[in-house]
């Protein structure tokens with residue numbers, strides 16, 4: 001299951017992060033952290049992981065994610081393997097690749113891209129997910145996020161004008177299998193739609209019991 005989540009960052013946080021990341025000195029060659037295969041196709045700039053300003057901005061993103069109820073019910077996050085900011089200037093892109101199965105010793109079940117530039121401020125730069133039934137092209141408003149299984153082949157189309165800033169990250173889920181995460185997400189959605197009235201109390205409790213017991217069965 002892949003999902004769009006709107007307004008993961010509020011306007012204030014988005015502005016604060018964009019202001020910090022406006023400094024070009026906080027960015028370095030993206031090839032630095034790419035594996036040998038990805039190195040050949042990766043052409044972007046990414047944030048300096050040692051910078052305290054960058055670390056602060058990453059903490060803000062992580063906090064926003066882990067307090068977003070849609071993100072939490074879709075990802076069932078156990079921990080975040082890594083978050084980096086990347087910037088694609090005109091002419092830059094990231095060719096077809098797969099994300100590493102483990103990053104910093106953490107299994108990557110889900111990947112996300114949090115868009116930080118307004119879509120009309122640059123051309124190209126779509127995140128493309130390769131699929132048997134047709135590729136998916138993603139370009140979202142700033143502050144919105146795309147969450148997708150890390151199992152896919154994907155790429156970032158070349159930016160043909162302007163500059164594209166985003167945060168990307170990897171999550172280890174408590175629930176390893178995508179199918180299981182989808183069932184749990186659907187269950188949470190059904191619970192949210194259940195009217196809050198004395199007549200539905202027994203059903204609600206039963207569904208909560210099913211949810212808890214499936215989480216026990218399906219978590220690592």
Ligand code: NI
Nearest residue numbers: 097098099154
């Ligand atoms: Ni990737």
